[in-house]
Amino acid sequence: MTQFVQNLIDGLGNGSTYALLAVGVSMLFGVMHLVNFAHGELLTIGAYVIYGMRSNDISWWATIPVAILSAVMLSMLIEFVAFRRVRTASAFTLLLTSFAIEILSHAAWRIGVSSTPRRFEAPDIAFKVVEIGPFNIEVWDVVSIAVAVACFIGTAIMLRTTMFGLSIRAASEDFDAARLMGVKANRVISGAFAFAGLLAGIAGAIWLVRRGQADPRMGAEPLLKAVIAAIIGGLGSLPGAVVGGLSLGIAEVYFRSWLPSDLQGLTDSFVFVVIAILFVVRPQGLFNVQSAERV
Amino acid sequence: MRRTSAVAAFAALALVAAACGGDDEETASTEAPAATEAPGATEAPGATTAPGDCVLDEPLKIGYAADFDLGGIGDVPGTKGAQFVVDTINAAGGVGGQQVELEIKQISQTPPDPAAAQRAVQELLDGGADILLGPPFSDYGLPLLEVTKGSVPVLFVTSTEITLSDPSQGAFLVSFDDRVQASAAAEFATKQGYTSAVTLSSSDIPYLNITTAAFTEVFTGAGGTVDKDLSFNLGDTDFSAQVNEIAAMDPQPDAVYSAFFLPEAGIFLKQLREAGVESTVISADGFDASEVWTVGADSEGVFFTSHTFPGPDNGVQQFLDEYEAANGEPVGTVAFGALGADAVNIAVAATLAACSTDGAALIAAMANVSVDTVTGTTSYVGVGGTPTRDVSILTVTDGAPALADAFYPSVVAGG
Amino acid sequence: MADATTATVPATVSRPASRSQLRSIALPSLLANWVLLAGLFAVGMLYASGGSSARDLLISDLLINLVLVLGFHIFIGNTGVLSFGHLGIASVAAYTMALLAVPTDRKTVLIPNAPWGIPEIELSPLVASLIGIGVGIVVAALLGLVAARTSGLAATMITLAFLSIVRQVAENRKDLTGGAQNLSSVPRLEGWSWPVFGAFIAVLIAVFFRSSKTGRLAVATREDELAAGAMGIEVFTPRLVAFVVSGGLVAFGGILRVQSLGSIGPSQFSFEFTILILAMLVVGGMRTVTGAIAGTVFITVGKEVTRFLGDGPDFLGFTWPVVDGLPDLFLAGSLLAVLLTRPNGLLGEFDLGGWVTQRFRRSAPAMPVPGEPAADAGFAVVAPQQATGGELVTSGLGVVFGGFTAVDDVSITVAPGRIHGLIGPNGAGKTTFVNLLTGIVEPTTGTVRLGDKELRGAPYKRARDGVARTFQNLRVFPSLSVRENVAVADLVAHDHRSHRVGVSVDELLALSGLTHMADRSAATLDYGNQRRLEIARAAALRPDFLLLDEPTSGMSSSESLEMVDHVRRVATAIGAGVLVIDHDLGFITNICEHITVLDQGAVLAEGTAEEIQRDPRVIEAYLGSGHA
Structure with a gap:
C-alpha cells in the first residue's frame, strides 16, 4: 500500500509535466488540427537560455522567467513564419511541417552551439526529499503538481471568462463558424501558440531544473510523451490532455515497478498497444472532433 | 618547435617497440615477445635511435571516420587528441621519413544514415587512407567494417563494444571492451x-x-x-x-x-x-x-x-597540459582525448612494425604491437582485437x- | 416490373472501358518513368565513372531509397493516409532475411540462443529475401486490417505505435535479434544489379497499382471519402490492398538496404528514418511516381553535396568551413521550404506519364470520341433508355439527434423513371433525409426499400444497390481529371451494376458538355461545370435513382433553367428516376411531376406541382403566415 501511494505521488509528479505539454499540443490541435512535433523545441530553447544565463552566474530566479519567455516567443515565431502559411493545408502537411521545424531546430543548435551537451548545475531544491510518515515526498514533485494545477485552473478560467478563451473554444468547435462570428483567425491561432508556448515554457522550467543539461535533440522525447498523453485524452480536449498526461505518468511508474524486469524494456510498447486498441474500438470517440462533416 | 614533448617521446617509444617487431609480417609473430620489453619504461632512452630503421615509400595516411552526433561524446575529444599528436609527430619529422596525413570525415547525420557513413568511409579509402580510426558505437561501426572488408586496419578509438573487436576483419579497439x-x-x-x-x-x-x-x-x-x-x-x-x-x-x-x-x-x-x-x-x-x-x-x-588516469607511469598529464598550451583550451575528459592520441601512436607503431602502408601487412603487424602510448601500455600480443590494458x-x-x-x-x- | 425491352439488350454492349483505359494510362506512364529512371541512372553511371567508388555506393543507395519511397507512395500517395509504420514492416522483413541468411558460424557467435533452430539455418540470400518479403506482406496485411479500418490521424498513430513496438521488441528480444547490438555478417549485395532491378520493379509496381482498379478506387477515397462512398466505393478494401502492396515493396526495399549495409539493428528502421523517406516523398510530390523519383534524387543528392561541403573541402577555389550537421540543415530547410511554398511538392500532380499521354492525345488528330461536340461545347443528345426496377420507398423514416427530432416519420414513394421533388424551407430536414436515405446517417426509425430490396448499411452498399447522389456543397474528386471522375464511377458500375445498361463515359461527358475539358482536373472547373460533372459521375454509376441535393444552389435563375433541362436529359439517357431536393419552389415545380413538401422534419404536403402550389399550408410554410 505504501508502495502504491508512493508510486502515485511519483507518477503525478512526472505526469504533471506531460500534462502541461499535452494541453498545449491538444489546444493547437483544437484550433488548427495540427499535431505539433515542433512543440518540444520550446523546451530546448529554454534549456539553452538557462545554460547561457547560468554560465554567466545569473540567479536561477532570473533565468526561469526568461526561459519561459523565450519559449513563448519561439512558439509565436514558429507560427508566424511557418504555420500561418500552411494553416488551411491538410493535417498531413501540417504534421510534416512540424517535423521539418523540429529537424531544423536540432540542426540549428548542433551547428550554432555544439552536439556535445551543455551542462548547468541544478539548485538544491530540485532534489529535496521530505519524509512524511512512511512516504518520501520529493519537494519538486509537489512543486510540479502545484504549478501544474495552478496552470490548469488558470487555463480553465481563461477559457471560460476571457474573450480570447471564448474564441479558442469557438474555434475548436468549428473554425469556419467561429470566423463567421467574427473571430479573427490569425489572432486566435497566434494567441493559442503563445499560450501553448507559455505552458511548454513552464513545463520546461520544471523539467530542466532537474535535468541540468541542454543538448540539441532533448525536446523530442518529452514531446512524444506529450503527444501520446494528448491522444489518450482525445486530441482537442484540454481536460482530456490533463487526464492523459497524468495517467501516462502514473502508468509509467506502475509499469516500471510491477513489470518483471525482462519486460520492462517494453513499457512503451504496452502503452502503445493500449492506445492502438482504443483507436480501433472507438476512433471517433477518442478524437473528440466533429467527424460528421457537413454534407 | 615548442612541442618537443612527451607526445613526441611516446610516439618515438612506439617506434622502438614497433621496430622490435621486425619488418617481415611472416616472422613477426615469432618475435612478439621482444615487443613486451617496452612496458614500464617511463622515459624513452632509445627514442633517438629508432626512427631511422624504416623508410616508407609513401606517407602514412590516417582516416578518421568521426561520429560527432551521439558518438561525439568520444569522437569530439578523440579527433582533437588525434590531430594534436599527428601535428606533434610531423613537427618531429614524421614517420618513416614522411609526414603523417590525417583526414577527418563526419559520418553522423540526423536521421542516422549508415549508408552515408559508408560513403564517407569509402571516400577515405579512395583517398588512400592506410589506417582508419573509427567511431564509438556499432550502429556506424559495423557498416564501416562492411566497407573496409578487412582491407585496412580500423582502430575504434573510444569504443568499448566487443562486436567492433575482430582482427579477422581488421577491427581493433584502442582500449578494453565493456x-x-x-x-x-x-x-x-x-x-x-x-x-x-x-x-x-x-x-x-x-x-x-x-x-x-x-x-x-x-x-x-x-x-x-x-x-x-x-x-x-x-x-x-x-x-x-x-x-x-x-x-x-x-x-x-x-x-x-x-x-x-x-x-x-x-x-x-x-x-x-x-x-x-x-x-x-x-x-x-x-x-x-x-x-x-x-x-x-x-x-x-x-x-x-x-581508460587511464594521469600518473607517474604515463604521459596523460603532460598530454593534457601540452594540448591546452597548444590549443588554448582543454581537450575535455580525462581519457578520450588521450585515446585519440593513443590510436595514432598505435597506427604509427603498426606501420613501422610492418614498415609498409599496405593494409594486409598492417593488420598482420597489429598482432605484435605492444606500445607505450600516452595512456600507458597497449598490447595486442596474443589477445586479438582488444588490447590488454589495465582498467583504471x-x-x-x-x-x-x-x-x-x-x-x-x-x-x-x-x- | 422490369421492362422487357431492356432485357434484349445484352449487358456486354457497355464495353469495359476501364480495361482499355488501364492499358492506355499505364503503359505510357510506365515507359516514361522508366525512361526517366534510365536517364538518371545513365547520368549516375557517368558521375560514378569519374571518381571514388563512394559514388557507386551513392547510386545504389539512391536506388534503394527510391524503392522505399515508391513503397510509401503506393499507400500514402494513393490513399492520402499517412503511415509511420511502413519501416516497421521493412524491419521485420529485413530481420527475417538476416536471421535466415547470416552464415551459421556467425550466428553461433552472435545469437547462439536464438529459438526455432535459427542458428542452424543458412539459406541463400535470394531465398531468404523472398521469405522476408513474404513475411513482410503478411505483417502488412495484419497491420493493414487494423490501420485501413481507421482513417486520418488514427491510422497514423496506430502505425506509429507499430513502428515503436517493432523497435522495442527488436531491442529486447536479445536472444533472437542480438538486441541493440547490431547483427552483422548479413550477406552483402555486390554491384548495382539488384538496386537497379529493384528500382525498375518498384516503378512498375507503382505505375500499375495506380492504374489498376484498386488503385483508382483508392485514389477516389483519398480525394473524398464521403463522395467515394456515395459512388459505391468501399474505403476499406482498396486501402487494405494498397497497404499490403506498399508494405511488400517497402519490405523489399528494407531488405535491399540491409544487404547493402551488411548489418541490421533495431535503430536502423527508426522513426527518424521514416521522416527522411517521407521528406523524399513529399518534396517531389507524393501523388505521382515522377514526383517520388524527383524527391528521392533531390534529397539524396542534396544531402550528399552538403555532407561533402560540411567536411570543409577545398572546392571552387575556396576552403569551406567545417560544419557539423550540414546535411541535417539541408534536409530540414528544403523540406520546410517546399511545404511552405509548394505543399503538393515540387512537381505537384505532374506525372511524366500523364504529360506524355496528353501530349500524345493532343498531337494525334484522330481520336474519335462519340458525340464529340463542336468547339462551342454544346450538349450531345444520347438515346433515352427505359427505366427499370421498382419504386424507391421510404416508410416511417426518422432520426432523433440528442432529443431533437430532425426527420420525423417520412414516408414517400418515388416511381421509377419519374422526377420527384422534395422541397422545404431551410432547416426542414431535407439534407438529413437524403443522408438517411443514402446511409450517411443511421435512422432511428423506418426503412428504405428499392423495389423488393431493403436498403441498409453503409453508403457504398446503397449506392451499389442503385441510389446515386450528388452533394449540396459539391464533392467532385478535385485533383482527378474530369474523365477520371466519371470513369471511377463507371468502374464501380461494371462490378456492381452490370445488370443495367450503361452510358459510356465518353457519352456522359458529351451529354454534360464536358468533353472538351475532359483532361482538366476537376478542381479547375467552374461552378456550373462541377455541378454537371457531379451529376455525370452519379449517372455513370447506372443508378435506378439519382438523388440530387440542391443542384441549383448558388445558381442564377437562367442557369437553374439550364440545369432543369440537363437533369431531364441525363435522367432520360440513363433511364433513372430522380429525387431532387431543393428549397426553390419555382425550380422544383418546373422540373417535377410529383412533389413532397417537408417542414420541420415531417411531410407537410404531397401531390402534383399544381396541387402543391395551391396548398395553403405550403404557402404558409414558405412565405410565412403573413402571406397566407
Missing part, C-alpha cells in the same frame, strides 16, 4: 568487501546492458549477490521509482552498478542521495566521457572504470576524479 571494464568493476566491488548489489540497465544501447550482465556474472561468481536489475530509458528525468525501490530494500545493497552517464546519471545520483541511500555507485567510462564530477557534491565517492578505477573526490585502483581483471565475463 566486459573487461564491467568485470573490473565487479572485482573492485568484491575487493571493497561488497557482497550485495543492484544493477540498472537499459535495452536502448548495448553499452547499458552488456556491462550490467558482465558485472552480474563476475560479481555473483565471486560470491556476491545482485538482488535486482532495474531498468531505465535514455531520456528519463525521474528515477524516483528506481530510487524508492532501492531505498525500500532491507538491507540496502552495498553497491549500485550501472553504465549510465549524464544527464540520467546525475539525476539518479541526486535522487539516490536525497532518499538517504548510502550505497556506493559504481559506473563505467561514460562517467568520464560526460564528466560526472560536474554534478557536484552528490557525485563524491562514486567509482567508475576508465577512478573515484570523485573534492569535485575531481582521482585514481583509486588500476588492474586487469582476473576473471573476464563471457570467457
Whole structure:
C-alpha cells in the first residue's frame, strides 16, 4: 500500500509535466488540427537560455522567467513564419511541417552551439526529499503538481471568462463558424501558440531544473510523451490532455515497478498497444472532433 | 618547435617497440615477445635511435571516420587528441621519413544514415587512407567494417563494444571492451568487501546492458549477490521509482552498478542521495566521457572504470597540459582525448612494425604491437582485437576524479 | 416490373472501358518513368565513372531509397493516409532475411540462443529475401486490417505505435535479434544489379497499382471519402490492398538496404528514418511516381553535396568551413521550404506519364470520341433508355439527434423513371433525409426499400444497390481529371451494376458538355461545370435513382433553367428516376411531376406541382403566415 501511494505521488509528479505539454499540443490541435512535433523545441530553447544565463552566474530566479519567455516567443515565431502559411493545408502537411521545424531546430543548435551537451548545475531544491510518515515526498514533485494545477485552473478560467478563451473554444468547435462570428483567425491561432508556448515554457522550467543539461535533440522525447498523453485524452480536449498526461505518468511508474524486469524494456510498447486498441474500438470517440462533416 | 614533448617521446617509444617487431609480417609473430620489453619504461632512452630503421615509400595516411552526433561524446575529444599528436609527430619529422596525413570525415547525420557513413568511409579509402580510426558505437561501426572488408586496419578509438573487436576483419579497439571494464568493476566491488548489489540497465544501447550482465556474472561468481536489475530509458528525468525501490530494500545493497552517464546519471545520483541511500555507485567510462564530477557534491565517492588516469607511469598529464598550451583550451575528459592520441601512436607503431602502408601487412603487424602510448601500455600480443590494458578505477573526490585502483581483471565475463 | 425491352439488350454492349483505359494510362506512364529512371541512372553511371567508388555506393543507395519511397507512395500517395509504420514492416522483413541468411558460424557467435533452430539455418540470400518479403506482406496485411479500418490521424498513430513496438521488441528480444547490438555478417549485395532491378520493379509496381482498379478506387477515397462512398466505393478494401502492396515493396526495399549495409539493428528502421523517406516523398510530390523519383534524387543528392561541403573541402577555389550537421540543415530547410511554398511538392500532380499521354492525345488528330461536340461545347443528345426496377420507398423514416427530432416519420414513394421533388424551407430536414436515405446517417426509425430490396448499411452498399447522389456543397474528386471522375464511377458500375445498361463515359461527358475539358482536373472547373460533372459521375454509376441535393444552389435563375433541362436529359439517357431536393419552389415545380413538401422534419404536403402550389399550408410554410 505504501508502495502504491508512493508510486502515485511519483507518477503525478512526472505526469504533471506531460500534462502541461499535452494541453498545449491538444489546444493547437483544437484550433488548427495540427499535431505539433515542433512543440518540444520550446523546451530546448529554454534549456539553452538557462545554460547561457547560468554560465554567466545569473540567479536561477532570473533565468526561469526568461526561459519561459523565450519559449513563448519561439512558439509565436514558429507560427508566424511557418504555420500561418500552411494553416488551411491538410493535417498531413501540417504534421510534416512540424517535423521539418523540429529537424531544423536540432540542426540549428548542433551547428550554432555544439552536439556535445551543455551542462548547468541544478539548485538544491530540485532534489529535496521530505519524509512524511512512511512516504518520501520529493519537494519538486509537489512543486510540479502545484504549478501544474495552478496552470490548469488558470487555463480553465481563461477559457471560460476571457474573450480570447471564448474564441479558442469557438474555434475548436468549428473554425469556419467561429470566423463567421467574427473571430479573427490569425489572432486566435497566434494567441493559442503563445499560450501553448507559455505552458511548454513552464513545463520546461520544471523539467530542466532537474535535468541540468541542454543538448540539441532533448525536446523530442518529452514531446512524444506529450503527444501520446494528448491522444489518450482525445486530441482537442484540454481536460482530456490533463487526464492523459497524468495517467501516462502514473502508468509509467506502475509499469516500471510491477513489470518483471525482462519486460520492462517494453513499457512503451504496452502503452502503445493500449492506445492502438482504443483507436480501433472507438476512433471517433477518442478524437473528440466533429467527424460528421457537413454534407 | 615548442612541442618537443612527451607526445613526441611516446610516439618515438612506439617506434622502438614497433621496430622490435621486425619488418617481415611472416616472422613477426615469432618475435612478439621482444615487443613486451617496452612496458614500464617511463622515459624513452632509445627514442633517438629508432626512427631511422624504416623508410616508407609513401606517407602514412590516417582516416578518421568521426561520429560527432551521439558518438561525439568520444569522437569530439578523440579527433582533437588525434590531430594534436599527428601535428606533434610531423613537427618531429614524421614517420618513416614522411609526414603523417590525417583526414577527418563526419559520418553522423540526423536521421542516422549508415549508408552515408559508408560513403564517407569509402571516400577515405579512395583517398588512400592506410589506417582508419573509427567511431564509438556499432550502429556506424559495423557498416564501416562492411566497407573496409578487412582491407585496412580500423582502430575504434573510444569504443568499448566487443562486436567492433575482430582482427579477422581488421577491427581493433584502442582500449578494453565493456566486459573487461564491467568485470573490473565487479572485482573492485568484491575487493571493497561488497557482497550485495543492484544493477540498472537499459535495452536502448548495448553499452547499458552488456556491462550490467558482465558485472552480474563476475560479481555473483565471486560470491556476491545482485538482488535486482532495474531498468531505465535514455531520456528519463525521474528515477524516483528506481530510487524508492532501492531505498525500500532491507538491507540496502552495498553497491549500485550501472553504465549510465549524464544527464540520467546525475539525476539518479541526486535522487539516490536525497532518499538517504548510502550505497556506493559504481559506473563505467561514460562517467568520464560526460564528466560526472560536474554534478557536484552528490557525485563524491562514486567509482567508475576508465581508460587511464594521469600518473607517474604515463604521459596523460603532460598530454593534457601540452594540448591546452597548444590549443588554448582543454581537450575535455580525462581519457578520450588521450585515446585519440593513443590510436595514432598505435597506427604509427603498426606501420613501422610492418614498415609498409599496405593494409594486409598492417593488420598482420597489429598482432605484435605492444606500445607505450600516452595512456600507458597497449598490447595486442596474443589477445586479438582488444588490447590488454589495465582498467583504471577512478573515484570523485573534492569535485575531481582521482585514481583509486588500476588492474586487469582476473576473471573476464563471457570467457 | 422490369421492362422487357431492356432485357434484349445484352449487358456486354457497355464495353469495359476501364480495361482499355488501364492499358492506355499505364503503359505510357510506365515507359516514361522508366525512361526517366534510365536517364538518371545513365547520368549516375557517368558521375560514378569519374571518381571514388563512394559514388557507386551513392547510386545504389539512391536506388534503394527510391524503392522505399515508391513503397510509401503506393499507400500514402494513393490513399492520402499517412503511415509511420511502413519501416516497421521493412524491419521485420529485413530481420527475417538476416536471421535466415547470416552464415551459421556467425550466428553461433552472435545469437547462439536464438529459438526455432535459427542458428542452424543458412539459406541463400535470394531465398531468404523472398521469405522476408513474404513475411513482410503478411505483417502488412495484419497491420493493414487494423490501420485501413481507421482513417486520418488514427491510422497514423496506430502505425506509429507499430513502428515503436517493432523497435522495442527488436531491442529486447536479445536472444533472437542480438538486441541493440547490431547483427552483422548479413550477406552483402555486390554491384548495382539488384538496386537497379529493384528500382525498375518498384516503378512498375507503382505505375500499375495506380492504374489498376484498386488503385483508382483508392485514389477516389483519398480525394473524398464521403463522395467515394456515395459512388459505391468501399474505403476499406482498396486501402487494405494498397497497404499490403506498399508494405511488400517497402519490405523489399528494407531488405535491399540491409544487404547493402551488411548489418541490421533495431535503430536502423527508426522513426527518424521514416521522416527522411517521407521528406523524399513529399518534396517531389507524393501523388505521382515522377514526383517520388524527383524527391528521392533531390534529397539524396542534396544531402550528399552538403555532407561533402560540411567536411570543409577545398572546392571552387575556396576552403569551406567545417560544419557539423550540414546535411541535417539541408534536409530540414528544403523540406520546410517546399511545404511552405509548394505543399503538393515540387512537381505537384505532374506525372511524366500523364504529360506524355496528353501530349500524345493532343498531337494525334484522330481520336474519335462519340458525340464529340463542336468547339462551342454544346450538349450531345444520347438515346433515352427505359427505366427499370421498382419504386424507391421510404416508410416511417426518422432520426432523433440528442432529443431533437430532425426527420420525423417520412414516408414517400418515388416511381421509377419519374422526377420527384422534395422541397422545404431551410432547416426542414431535407439534407438529413437524403443522408438517411443514402446511409450517411443511421435512422432511428423506418426503412428504405428499392423495389423488393431493403436498403441498409453503409453508403457504398446503397449506392451499389442503385441510389446515386450528388452533394449540396459539391464533392467532385478535385485533383482527378474530369474523365477520371466519371470513369471511377463507371468502374464501380461494371462490378456492381452490370445488370443495367450503361452510358459510356465518353457519352456522359458529351451529354454534360464536358468533353472538351475532359483532361482538366476537376478542381479547375467552374461552378456550373462541377455541378454537371457531379451529376455525370452519379449517372455513370447506372443508378435506378439519382438523388440530387440542391443542384441549383448558388445558381442564377437562367442557369437553374439550364440545369432543369440537363437533369431531364441525363435522367432520360440513363433511364433513372430522380429525387431532387431543393428549397426553390419555382425550380422544383418546373422540373417535377410529383412533389413532397417537408417542414420541420415531417411531410407537410404531397401531390402534383399544381396541387402543391395551391396548398395553403405550403404557402404558409414558405412565405410565412403573413402571406397566407
